[in-house]
Amino acid sequence: MTEYPIAVVTGASSGIGAASARRLAADGFHVIATARRADRLSALVAQIEAAGGRATAVTADVTDDASVRALAESAGAPVTLLVNNAGGAFGLDPVESGAVADWQRMYDVNVLGTLRVTQALLPALEASGAGTIVMIGSTAAFTPYEGGGGYVAAKHGQTALTGTLRLELSGRPIRVVEIDPGMVKTDEFSLIRFDGDAERAEAVYRGVAEPLLAEDIADCVSWVATRPHHVNVDRLVVRPLAQAAQHKVHRTG
Structure with missing residues (x-):
C-alpha cells in the first residue's frame, strides 16, 4: 500500500465522498474509502479497481472514538491526504421548533466527526512530510438561511475548526x-435531510438547469490536493452558475 500516496476519504459511500475517492484513485492515490455502509464501500472499491485504480474499504463511524482509532490504525503511516467529507443535514425546521436531537447529530458528525478523524490522522499526515487536509464544508459555513439553523451552526463550527487548525499547524508540513x-x-x-421525502428533496433543485454534481466537487478536491x-x-467557494448567492438561484419554468 505504501508504494502509492495514501488518501483517506470519509463519507465515501455516496455523493461527494464516492466521487472524490474515484477521482483521487485516477490521480494515482491509493484511496482508503471509509464510511458506515460496508456494502457500498465494497462496490466502490470494486469500481475503482476495475478502472485500474487502488482502493481499500474500511468501515468506520466518525461519531465513534474507537471506530476512528481503528481507521487510523488501518491507514497506517504515512498518509498524504485526508478528505474530511463525512457530514450531513437533518431537517429544515426553524430555530423555534427545531429538534435538539437533529442539531446534536449535525454537530456530532460535521464538527466532532471532523475533529476525531483529524486528530487521529495528524501523526500519519505529518509523517508524510507533505500532508494535506481537505475539509468539505458548505456555503452554509458563512451564510445563514431560514430553516437551516442547525446545519448552518454546524458548518460554522467546522469552518472555525479549520481556520484554527491552519494557524496551529503553521510551520509544520501539513496544509x-x-x-x-x-x-x-x-x-x-437532500433525501436524508427530508427523512426520505423524495418530493421535498427534488423540489430543492426544481427549475435549476445545471446544479453542481458530486464530480464537480471531486474535481476541486483533486485540484487543491495536487x-x-x-x-x-x-478556501475555495464553488457554486453552480445558476446560484449567484445563497438566496439567489435562477430557476426556469
Missing part, C-alpha cells in the same frame, strides 16, 4: 484546505 460548495445535487444529501505543496488554497 489545510476548505472547500465550500453551494447547491450540489447528489443522490442522498498543487505544489507550498501552495495552500485556504
Whole structure:
C-alpha cells in the first residue's frame, strides 16, 4: 500500500465522498474509502479497481472514538491526504421548533466527526512530510438561511475548526484546505435531510438547469490536493452558475 500516496476519504459511500475517492484513485492515490455502509464501500472499491485504480474499504463511524482509532490504525503511516467529507443535514425546521436531537447529530458528525478523524490522522499526515487536509464544508459555513439553523451552526463550527487548525499547524508540513460548495445535487444529501421525502428533496433543485454534481466537487478536491505543496488554497467557494448567492438561484419554468 505504501508504494502509492495514501488518501483517506470519509463519507465515501455516496455523493461527494464516492466521487472524490474515484477521482483521487485516477490521480494515482491509493484511496482508503471509509464510511458506515460496508456494502457500498465494497462496490466502490470494486469500481475503482476495475478502472485500474487502488482502493481499500474500511468501515468506520466518525461519531465513534474507537471506530476512528481503528481507521487510523488501518491507514497506517504515512498518509498524504485526508478528505474530511463525512457530514450531513437533518431537517429544515426553524430555530423555534427545531429538534435538539437533529442539531446534536449535525454537530456530532460535521464538527466532532471532523475533529476525531483529524486528530487521529495528524501523526500519519505529518509523517508524510507533505500532508494535506481537505475539509468539505458548505456555503452554509458563512451564510445563514431560514430553516437551516442547525446545519448552518454546524458548518460554522467546522469552518472555525479549520481556520484554527491552519494557524496551529503553521510551520509544520501539513496544509489545510476548505472547500465550500453551494447547491450540489447528489443522490442522498437532500433525501436524508427530508427523512426520505423524495418530493421535498427534488423540489430543492426544481427549475435549476445545471446544479453542481458530486464530480464537480471531486474535481476541486483533486485540484487543491495536487498543487505544489507550498501552495495552500485556504478556501475555495464553488457554486453552480445558476446560484449567484445563497438566496439567489435562477430557476426556469
